[in-house]
Amino acid sequence: MPLALLALAVGAFGIGTTEFVVTGLLPEVSDAYGVSIPTAGFTASGYALGVVLGAPLTALAGARVSRKRMLTLMMVLFIAGNALSAVAPAFGVLLAGRVVASLAHGAFFGIGSVVAASLVAPERRAGAIASMFTGLTVANVVGVPAGTLLGQQVSWRLTFAVIAVIGLVALAGVATLVPEGAGDAPGGERTGGPGIRGELAALRNTQVLLAMGMTVLGFGGVFAAITYIAPMMTEAAGYAESTITWLLALFGVGLVAGNLVGGRYADRALMPVLCTTLTALAVALASFTFTAHDKVAAAITLTLIGAFGFATVPPLQKRVLDHAAAAPTLASALNIGAFNLGNALAAWLGGLTLTAGAGVTAPNLVGAAMATGALILAALAAALERRDRAYAGRRVRRVVRASDRATSK
Numbered sequence: 001m002p003l004a005l006l007a008l009a010v011g012a013f014g015i016g017t018t019e020f021v022v023t024g025l026l027p028e029v030s031d032a033y034g035v036s037i038p039t040a041g042f043t044a045s046g047y048a049l050g051v052v053l054g055a056p057l058t059a060l061a062g063a064r065v066s067r068k069r070m071l072t073l074m075m076v077l078f079i080a081g082n083a084l085s086a087v088a089p090a091f092g093v094l095l096a097g098r099v100v101a102s103l104a105h106g107a108f109f110g111i112g113s114v115v116a117a118s119l120v121a122p123e124r125r126a127g128a129i130a131s132m133f134t135g136l137t138v139a140n141v142v143g144v145p146a147g148t149l150l151g152q153q154v155s156w157r158l159t160f161a162v163i164a165v166i167g168l169v170a171l172a173g174v175a176t177l178v179p180e181g182a183g184d185a186p187g188g189e190r191t192g193g194p195g196i197r198g199e200l201a202a203l204r205n206t207q208v209l210l211a212m213g214m215t216v217l218g219f220g221g222v223f224a225a226i227t228y229i230a231p232m233m234t235e236a237a238g239y240a241e242s243t244i245t246w247l248l249a250l251f252g253v254g255l256v257a258g259n260l261v262g263g264r265y266a267d268r269a270l271m272p273v274l275c276t277t278l279t280a281l282a283v284a285l286a287s288f289t290f291t292a293h294d295k296v297a298a299a300i301t302l303t304l305i306g307a308f309g310f311a312t313v314p315p316l317q318k319r320v321l322d323h324a325a326a327a328p329t330l331a332s333a334l335n336i337g338a339f340n341l342g343n344a345l346a347a348w349l350g351g352l353t354l355t356a357g358a359g360v361t362a363p364n365l366v367g368a369a370m371a372t373g374a375l376i377l378a379a380l381a382a383a384l385e386r387r388d389r390a391y392a393g394r395r396v397r398r399v400v401r402a403s404d405r406a407t408s409k
Helices: 003-034 041-060 065-086 093-120 122-153 155-175 195-204 207-226 227-236 241-266 270-291 293-309 313-323 326-356 363-408
Strands: none
Touching: 003 041, 003 122, 003 155, 041 093, 041 326, 065 093, 065 155, 093 122, 093 313, 093 326, 122 155, 122 241, 122 313, 122 363, 207 227, 207 270, 207 293, 207 313, 207 326, 207 363, 227 241, 227 293, 227 313, 227 363, 241 270, 241 293, 241 313, 241 363, 270 293, 270 313, 270 363, 313 326, 326 363
């Protein structure tokens, strides 16, 4: 594995930790600033909104900047945002720090995917992307629980300070280990790159749009369940509230395993892997409606949901890169934003089922429906590809026949 992938993984670890750790620190933030828990929750929703909006804006702003330079700039933003959060004298300043940090999220993963894919042979690109995302999945197993414990036992400000230090390590790694010109279009500092018009033109590709739709619905389906995992596990399965952290760690283990498996096999057969994992995810989410009432079965199903859910990430990210090859930066960053859009949509839809009194496990059915929708989009994308290949084949045969006739004359 190129050492540059390790630098990208460290950055992904820091970003994954800061994204999710705040949910476990809401009581501490609430007490520190004298705000309600729902108000403190804006630190999580504000971050998600910053990712969705920041991904395309930062990608377009750096359309003619080398991708290595953009990665370093994103890490500087990330460090600044977390440092500001650590010393914020007022809640508004903390919220501003969270938004600043979030602006780096989409572009870092989007551009990082392009760079990671460029560091290896074409047949290993999904695996390289998965190596970078390993940092994000490990953050859910190690970074988030450790950061939550540190914040609860010592100081939540120290948690953000440590995350800023992780960002400094990632910045040093990117600056020293990522080769100059990695992932760039011909022309060095991307002066010959596609520019803003080229990046926007890539979004007219139907396959790129379908892949983003699969991202919104597929991994979004996971969050329909995970957002409401605490009441589901305490009220349906009978777990104590103190065990939720360990259950989420199990979910994180599933994320790590799914990421590695998805990345490995997507390089061999991308669409079959994607369709298989989406099918398995839909089944696991639907089954969770019933298995959530048994402690052992609930823990196993939760792990499988994490595994099947994240197994879709490397193939989806690679698919976007493959179909936006001439100008992949914006499309790749937007696909990262699509994950957060799907998360927000799933949480909202799942909440509607609870408000309607459908039962504490009802959000799982929302997730299963979303995953099924992603599977339908995958089937449509595969059918369009087969049609396009058949059309291209017919054109080649017509050209060959015409050439043969001309030669015979």
